[in-house]
Amino acid sequence: RGLAADPARRWPTMDALLYAFGGALGRRRRLAGFALAGVAGAGAAFALAAFALAGPQVDACATSARPLDAVWSPARREALRGPFSAAGADEAFGKSVDLLDRFGNAWAAMRLDACRATHDRHEQSAELLDLRMLCLDRRLSQLAATLEQLGGAAAPLLRDAPRLIAGLSDVGICADTEALRAAVRPPDSAASRQQAARLEADLDRAFTMDAAGAAAEARATSERVIAEARVLDHAPLLAEALQVLASSLIYLGELDAAGAALDEALSVASRAQDHQRVANISVARVHFVGSYRQEVAAALALVRPAEAAVAQAGDDPVQRAGLHLNVGLVYDLAGKRDQARTELETALALYRQQDPDQPHIGDVLHDLAALALDGGDYATARAQFEEALVVRERLLGAGHPLVADSLVGLGAVARREGDNALARTDYERAAAIYREVYGPEHPKLGACANNLAILDELSGDLVAATRHHEQALAIRRATYGADHPLVAQSLGALGALLSLQGKHREALTLLEQSLALRRKAFPAGHPSIAIGLQNLAAGLGASGDLSGAVARRREALEILATAKGDPLDLAGVRFALAQDLWSLGTRREASTLARQARDAYAAGGDAGAEPLARVAAWLAAHRAR
Secondary structure, rough: OOOOOHHHHHHOOHHHHHHHHHOOOOOOOOOOOOOOOOOOOOOHHHHHHHHHHHHHOOOOOOOOOOHHHHHHHHHHHHHHHHHHHHHOOOHHHHHHHHHHHHHHHHHHHHHHHHOOOOOOOOOOOOHHHHHHHHHHHHHHHHHHHHHHHHHHHOOHHHHHHHHHHHHHHHHHHHHOHHHHOOOOOOOOOHHHHHHHHHHHHHHHHHEEEEEEEOOHHHHHHHHHHHHHHHHHHHHHHHHHHHHHHHHHHHOOOHHHHHHHHHHHHHHHHHHOOOHHHHHHHHHHHHHHHHHHOOOHHHHOOOHHHHHHHHOOOOOHHHHHHHHHHHHHHHHHHOOOOOHHHHHHHHHHHHHHHHHOOHHHHHHHHHHHHHHHOOOOOOHHHHHHHHHHHHHHHHHHHHHHHHHHHHHHHHHHHHOOOOOOHHHHHHHHHHHHHHHHHHHHHHHHHHHHHHHHHHHHHOOOHHHHHHHHHHHHHHHHHHHHOOHHHHHHHHHHHHHHHHHOOHHHHHHHHHHHHHHHHHHHHOOOHHHHHHHHHHHHHHHHHHHHHHHHHHHHHHHHHHHHHHHOOHHHHHHHHHHHHHHHHHHHHHHHHHHHHHHHHHHHHOOOHHHHHHHHHHHHHHHHHHHOO
């Protein structure tokens, strides 16, 4: 999904990914504590009672929230104001402060409640108080890492700060006594506990780096934490570090290494019976295998184990919503739009029930809109993209990059409706936000350049289209390196454009490079390879090599049929192959393939209506003789 050519189908920024790979139950070193041993005899008991009555009444919980002052305070707030103002990010500052205050108030209230539950209400053991304090300590460490990242941040990150802060782990988990008791405890020795606490703080910084887009730095830090965690033999820390590493590797395009890290994280967490972590990773694997690997059958096979893991971990509504969201995206990839819509609507309802200000509400609305767009329901797509836009502007500010993502979606709707002028306006508004937030070389601007190139092609301005495609290619190479799948996408787009201009030799060189990169980046049989084959087949056909085109289309057809992806994608390959075969004189097979494509489009509803008309017209004009 993150590599989709259509701008409205791409996974919006890194938000859902960050949720999938985000924080879970944290542990820090255990707090020192003591308990009064039994006192023999009634006289001793009476003496203790008399002493208690005679002494001053001390509120043991009055200062329980004081550690927050060292992390988030009025002085820290004012210290942040200057950098935000200098970056022209005053709106982001205001929203960030609101989110930080909410987090701080929730943390302080939870800390006070945990203390009073033991010392005042006597409904909680000292051991459970210790566990709740450990959990809250970890949440405070994550807050400190986030503020540290913002304190030295450049303008793009400061403008994106509300999203980063909204990704902080919910303190509510620190009231889940069953989960806290089930968690693996820290190491026994004081030295090992101190080492674990230091590594957890480092890992919090790595997670924040990854959330801020500094994937290379996050990778280096998480790899160091992993090495030390293996020596320390502390399973929860190792599993969490492997998860952070997997997230950074995905951002860097190293999917094989990311999958290996995620699989090991699940194995480590399972052996440790860390149910919260197992659930978190299980939800993430559905997303990774489906949306990034695009292995639909394998992803759907992971759904039931993920459901069981979420239930065993306490059936957290937000975690369950994340699973429904991921499953919906896999169904969408498989072309099962009704099932996809049901899953996404369930996720939306769960998020709204939990918190009407949940940032993922905008993400799910965006995905529902993209689903409607793919299905040809442009009115619904526009309405849901607009609703996502309103939600994101309210929660994150009008200049936030997720607002730009919604504008890209609206541009895609306008383009499908044939209003290319409105589409260009939406794309250019999105590009202005990305440029303001990230600077001129960010991959989001590469995506916008790609979208504008499509509009240029539609208007017949091939010179401008070439310029925009070259801009996208340069940005992607600089950001991701020469071998990234998005580089392959840009090479394919440029090759197709050169083919339209009759520059067949240059076109075929680029199309072959694109296919080679896809084969390198993805396992054999991956749908992305089929896209590269189709692009090369089109170039070969345009150059007059129909036999070469047929060979590539047959391979693409086999890949898509085996992958059992979207039936409309398969229909597109069948129809293209039918046209090439007809030109070569293989007319019976051509007619059969065209009829199969026609039937698939007829079953595809509104999304299949336009291609259905084209296939029907072709069949009427090319009756086998």
